Amino acid sequence: MNNALILIIEDEPEIAEIIETYFAREGFRVITAGDGPIGLAHHQRLRPDLVVLDIKLPGLDGYEVLAAIRRRGDTPVIMVTALAEDLDKLQALRIGADDYVVKPFNPLEVVARAKAVLRRTMGRGSDQVLRVGPLSVDPQAYVATIDNDTGAVALDLTRTEFRILAHMAASPNRAFERSELVDACLPESEALDRTVDSHVSNLRKKLTAAGGEGLLVGVRGVGYRLDWAHGR
Structure with a gap:
């Protein structure tokens, strides 16, 4: 390095x-x-x-x-x-x-x-493709797609959006606190909770546009989760 x-x-x-x-x-x-x-x-x-x-x-x-x-x-x-x-x-x-x-x-x-x-x-070493319903996330290739009626749609994500999505996809249906997402995805920055809200809002819009509506949901008083039930 x-x-x-x-x-x-x-x-x-x-x-x-x-x-x-x-x-x-x-x-x-x-x-x-x-x-x-x-x-x-x-x-x-x-x-x-x-x-x-x-x-x-x-x-x-x-x-x-x-x-x-x-x-x-x-x-x-x-x-x-x-x-x-x-x-x-x-x-x-x-x-x-x-x-x-x-x-x-x-x-x-x-x-x-x-x-x-x-x-x-x-230092990313995992080659495992993470799947949550119609969502597939490949941490090694840095590619995320949504499967819909027309096939696989690639998501155009920023680096931070991808890190958040991959981190959550590793534990589907688990609720993540905003502070946890900051620590895991922006650990050396001075990011605030509302910064995560902004990234998640943009990520949710991109998921919805690709056919993954309802996949990323808010959890009142906690933060966010990827809704595994939505994709089944």
Whole structure:
């Protein structure tokens, strides 16, 4: 894992250099970019294992860069920014950020969080396909589908939505508390319970659109569950 390639997209040279130095000390390979367009060009050409991304960038801001990265695939992204408002965090997480660090920060914390994200994204070893009624989730292939009258419909999920769905699919018909979903699916972030509500709301809409209406249900006073009875 420590040989992974880290792309740092940060327009303040001093901060970029500090982050680069700490990652290099841990044995990571590092490439930097000073604005959004160059960062996206590096991402497309070099295919980094993880991106450390500032929000306030020239050319394209961090939200636009993150959205473009998500359209291309599932490269893990940690947002590093001076913005500390909950709405900014929610926006980044909704688009698909894996974690969020607020300036001023300890560079060692950024590296630690990157290692944790890489463990989650590079260390998946289960090849078992999880099935809950019409839903199939393949953690290894990172694919989720709903079987309906027209065949299997692939779900277009963000990384966080997929993690939540896969975690719940491993224990169908069990009620999960919001805090548990935060710990299991966003353990190093500062995510709030309402962040989970937002991800689950989007996930439920996508399941319903694919023919899985009623599969993901709320449990009053607790959280959510995948309703096994619905799929039988």
